[in-house]
Amino acid sequence: MATRVTESQPVLTVAPKARRKFSRRRFNQGLTGYLFALPWLIGFAVFTLWPMLYSLYTSFTRYNIIGEPRWLGLRNYENIIFNDSMFLKALENTFWMVIVKTPIVIVAALTIAILLNLNLPGERGFRTIVYLPNVLSGVAAIFLWQWILAPNGLFNAGLELIGVRGPAWFTDPAWTKPGLVVMSSWWIGAQVLIYLASLKGIPKSLYEAAEIDGATGWAKTRYITLPMLSPTTFFLVVTSIIGTFQIFETAFIIAGAAGRDIALGGPGQSLLFYVFYLYNRAFGKVGAGGLQMGYASALAWILFLIIMAVTLVQLLLAKRWVYYETDGR
Amino acid sequence: MRRGYSPFASFWHFVAWLGLVSISVLFLVPLFWMISTALKEPAELMRNNWIPQHFAWENFSYALSYGMWFRWAFNSVVITVFSVIGMVLSSAMVAYAFARLKWPGRDFLFGIVLATMMMPGVVLMIPQFIIFARLPAFGFQGSASWVNTFLPLIVPAFTGSAFYIFLLRQFMRGVPMELSESAKIDGASELNIFWNIVMPLSKPALATIAIFSFQGAWQDFMGPLIYLQSERLYTLQLGLRQFEFAAGGAPAWNWLMAVSLLVMLPVLVVFLAFQRYFIEGISITGMGGR
Numbered sequence: 001m002a003t004r005v006t007e008s009q010p011v012l013t014v015a016p017k018a019r020r021k022f023s024r025r026r027f028n029q030g031l032t033g034y035l036f037a038l039p040w041l042i043g044f045a046v047f048t049l050w051p052m053l054y055s056l057y058t059s060f061t062r063y064n065i066i067g068e069p070r071w072l073g074l075r076n077y078e079n080i081i082f083n084d085s086m087f088l089k090a091l092e093n094t095f096w097m098v099i100v101k102t103p104i105v106i107v108a109a110l111t112i113a114i115l116l117n118l119n120l121p122g123e124r125g126f127r128t129i130v131y132l133p134n135v136l137s138g139v140a141a142i143f144l145w146q147w148i149l150a151p152n153g154l155f156n157a158g159l160e161l162i163g164v165r166g167p168a169w170f171t172d173p174a175w176t177k178p179g180l181v182v183m184s185s186w187w188i189g190a191q192v193l194i195y196l197a198s199l200k201g202i203p204k205s206l207y208e209a210a211e212i213d214g215a216t217g218w219a220k221t222r223y224i225t226l227p228m229l230s231p232t233t234f235f236l237v238v239t240s241i242i243g244t245f246q247i248f249e250t251a252f253i254i255a256g257a258a259g260r261d262i263a264l265g266g267p268g269q270s271l272l273f274y275v276f277y278l279y280n281r282a283f284g285k286v287g288a289g290g291l292q293m294g295y296a297s298a299l300a301w302i303l304f305l306i307i308m309a310v311t312l313v314q315l316l317l318a319k320r321w322v323y324y325e326t327d328g329r
Numbered sequence: 330m331r332r333g334y335s336p337f338a339s340f341w342h343f344v345a346w347l348g349l350v351s352i353s354v355l356f357l358v359p360l361f362w363m364i365s366t367a368l369k370e371p372a373e374l375m376r377n378n379w380i381p382q383h384f385a386w387e388n389f390s391y392a393l394s395y396g397m398w399f400r401w402a403f404n405s406v407v408i409t410v411f412s413v414i415g416m417v418l419s420s421a422m423v424a425y426a427f428a429r430l431k432w433p434g435r436d437f438l439f440g441i442v443l444a445t446m447m448m449p450g451v452v453l454m455i456p457q458f459i460i461f462a463r464l465p466a467f468g469f470q471g472s473a474s475w476v477n478t479f480l481p482l483i484v485p486a487f488t489g490s491a492f493y494i495f496l497l498r499q500f501m502r503g504v505p506m507e508l509s510e511s512a513k514i515d516g517a518s519e520l521n522i523f524w525n526i527v528m529p530l531s532k533p534a535l536a537t538i539a540i541f542s543f544q545g546a547w548q549d550f551m552g553p554l555i556y557l558q559s560e561r562l563y564t565l566q567l568g569l570r571q572f573e574f575a576a577g578g579a580p581a582w583n584w585l586m587a588v589s590l591l592v593m594l595p596v597l598v599v600f601l602a603f604q605r606y607f608i609e610g611i612s613i614t615g616m617g618g619r
Contacts, residue, residue, distance in 0.1 A: 032519045033432025039419035040442065043488020048445055051456035058456065065462060112352060120346045121336045128604055129353040135600040135607070136360065138548035139569045140589035144363050147582050154362055157377045186359065190611050197612035246449055249550045259574060275451050282455050283555060293455055300452045307449055 059297035064286075069294065076298035086289075087299070089269050090277040093177065097273065098244045101181050105240055106233065109188045113195035114225070127196070131189035142253045145183045146170060155182070170254050173268030180250060180271075191236050198232040199225070227323040234322045238314055245307050248275040263288035274303055367587040374582055385583065389591070392584035395575060400561055401568035408482050408553075408564060409546040415486035416493060416542040417535055423489045424497035425523050429509060439498075445491045457481070458555060470562065481556045482549070486542070493538045496610075500534035501527055537610030540603055544596055565592045 034041070059076060061069035080087050116126055133141075148154045149169040156166030169179040206224050215223070226233075251273050255266035263280055265272025278299045284290030337343045366374070367388055369381045426432070427439050461475040470478040504527055512522050528535070553564045563571060569592055573580050600607055 029430070030432040033426050033430040033435060036422050036426035036430060036519075036523070037432075037435075037438065038422075039487060040423040040489045040491075040494060041438075043419075043485065044441065044445065046460075047457060047485050047488060048448065048453060051453045051460065052448075054456040054459070055452055058459075065459060112349075115345050115349050115352075118342055118345055119338075120342060120349065122346075122349075126349050126353055127608065129356050131604075131608060131611070132360070132600070133356060135544060135596045136593050138592070138596075139550055139566045140592045143569065143573065143580075143585055143589050144359055147366065147586065148359055148362060152375065154358075154377055186356065193608060193611040242447075242449070246451060253550075253570065256570075257573065257580075278451055279551075282458075293459065297455050300449075300455060304449055304452050311447075 055297045055300060058294050059301050061294040062292070063294040064291045065293055072294065076295050077302070080295070080298055080302060086265075086269075086272065086277055089265075090272050090274045093270065093272055094245060094247070094274040096177055097180065097247060098241055100177070101184055101244055102237060102240050104181060104185060105188055105191060106236060108185055109191035109236070110195055110229070110233075112188070112192045113199055114221070116192065116196050117199040127193070130192050133186045134189040137187065139249075139253060142183075142250050145179075145186075146254060146257060149179050149182065170257070171267055173266075173270040176254070176266055176270040180247075180254075183250065191240070194236060195229065195232060198229055202228045230322045231324060234314070234318050238311060241310060241314075242307055245303065245310075246275050247273050248279065251276050252279070261288075263290075274299075278303070363586050363590055366583055367590050369583045371581065371583065388583050388587040392572070392588045393591075395584075396568055396572050396588075397561065397563070398565075398568065398588070401563050401565045404479070404562060405547060405564040405566075408479050409543060411479075411483040412486035412546040413539055413542050415483065416490060417539050419487050419489040420493040420497055420538060421528060421531070421535060422523070424494045424501055425527060427494065428498040428501035429504075429506070429527065430519070442491045442494055446495070454551075454555070461556065471559075476556055477558045477562065478556075479562070482546075482552050486546075490542075493542070497531065497534050497538065500531055504530045533606065533609065536603065536606040540599060540606050541610060543599060547596055 058069060060072060060074070062072050062076075063069040112130060116123060116130070120126075136144075150156075151166075151168040151171065155169075159166040167175040167178075169175050202225065206228070207220055210220050210224060251266065251271040252262065255264070255271045255276070256262040260266075263284055265276060265280075278296050281289055281292050281299060282296035335343075337346065361379075365379055365381060368384045368386065369388075370383060370385045373381055427435060427442070458476070461481040464475040464480075466472045466475050466478050466480065469480070472478045475481050508526050508530075509522050512526055517525070548566065549564070550566045553567050557563055557567060560571065569589060572588060573585060
């Protein structure tokens with residue numbers, strides 16, 4: 001497809017066997033490569049590889065940073081899975097968000113992208129406006145949405161216009177997560193632009209051929225657009241799910257709003273998401289179960305395994321619905 | 330596209346256009362509401378009116394007087410500037426190695442670069458904290474270890490990010506190899522070629538990375554939350570939360586919106602000035618996943 005990043009053909013210089021022996025030039029060339037890659041090599045060793053191994057070790061210990069780690073074997077994992085109701089609550093909340101938010105974000109982004117792709121007047125302006133919220137994120141944007149979703153705030157005033165009595169959103173345990181979903185549908189600009197880029201890459205000839213065969217608008221969408229977009233949809237679903245599994249900042253700020261105790265995880269623990277719980281265990285107050293680095297590391301590895309499993313299942317399912325143009329390979 | 334007296338190809342295109350207009354309005358309303366609230370007097374806060382009767386500009390100065398805002402802004406600027414410089418330089422160097430140099434193990438290591446993109450950050454969060462808590466800072470910013478200094482927020486940026494390396498590598502592979510080869514014949518060193526030929530030609534991709542890492546550093550919350558403990562070291566993001574706490578239960582929304590607006594402003598300005606790079610960058614991002 002035209003939109004794919006075209007990789008320039010790698011120059012394949014097949015060195016004759018005779019020149020395989022040590023040569024100063026080859027050595028220098030290799031050394032230059034390593035020197036240029038050095039920042040990443042150091043970063044990988046110090047900030048990724050070592051932490052991973054260390055975290056795996058820590059997850060089998062009791063460790064509060066101040067003392068020495070004490071070996072526990074599988075105890076952390078057993079306690080998390082069998083004796084930790086907060087863990088189950090966090091898992092439930094997180095899966096709720098993943099399951100509800102992902103389809104809404106994908107469908108909304110696709111719809112807007114299709115509208116943007118109609119070559120209507122003002123397309124550039126619309127594109128800018130739809131992406132704008134993505135730069136307005138951070139704590140400030142979360143405060144803004146808390147204000148908009150206040151019980152007698154702007155959003156509920158809007159609902160009243162159509163005769164709906166709005167809920168208390170972030171103060172009602174049943175409505176905190178739907179509130180987050182409303183909020184996050186403001187931040188779909190990136191997904192829209194990614195969809196738009198691949199829409200523009202669908203060859204016009206496909207539509208023209210379908211029109212000759214008498215295909216209507218819906219049929220063209222169903223049998224050309226959606227299948228041609230399926231690799232992009234797959235990418236967006238996978239990244240959105242991985243991102244939602246790690247939701248933290250919004251929940252953390254809303255749960256701690258108005259001086260409420262963060263360890264409670266929002267009204268009725270309804271905002272206690274996985275990473276939020278993990279944060280409380282690792283960096284929270286000692287009296288509230290904090291500073292348990294071993295336990296928190298075990299939580300991190302369980303999350304890693306869950307994300308891996310979910311991604312793997314998606315990769316397997318992808319064979320059924322993701323359409324890749326074969327390059328004759 | 331058919332061209333007649335109307336800019337719309339059909340009635341349905343007009344309906345679609347109306348749809349886009351309403352979506353745009355919905356997307357802009359929160360921002361407008363923020364500005365409106367920031368200029369309201371307390372008595373007007375509960376009256377959902379769009380335009381304040383009297384523009385209370387003094388909200389900004391009141392809000393700014395309750396906190397170390399200038400200190401926090403300075404901290405945010407320092408951290409952001411250093412992380413952007415580090416991120417762009419190191420990612421570019423590493424991308425150059427993967428895109429344009431031949432060295433043993435290159436393709437294997439590039440596979441690892443891609444694999445690290447899938448690693449959830451939380452797995453690394455705790456051990457990284459432990460590492461930084463053990464590294465001595467020799468009293469830098471009044472701290473014995475790297476925790477409660479800017480170092481954990483700046484130094485890792487100088488090792489590049491897998492995602493930016495990937496993005497830049499794709500771009501640098503598109504720069505014709507002949508340019509490097511002819512420069513080499515003229516006796517240019519690899520560093521010369523990197524700095525004087527490939528870097529200038531990669532400007533659009535570098536701009537994209539600079540902008541994304543700027544936004545990332547400016548709006549980072551979890552990093553400062555974990556590493557910065559004393560209030561004088563806070564960034565604006567932490568400062569905002571501190572400000573909300575200081576209000577003790579019921580934040581004054583007009584003040585809160587006023588400072589929130591100021592904190593958002595730099596990113597907003599950068600976006601409006603360089604939106605092309607934002608939009609192109611995002612499109613490349615998505616295609617990277619194909």
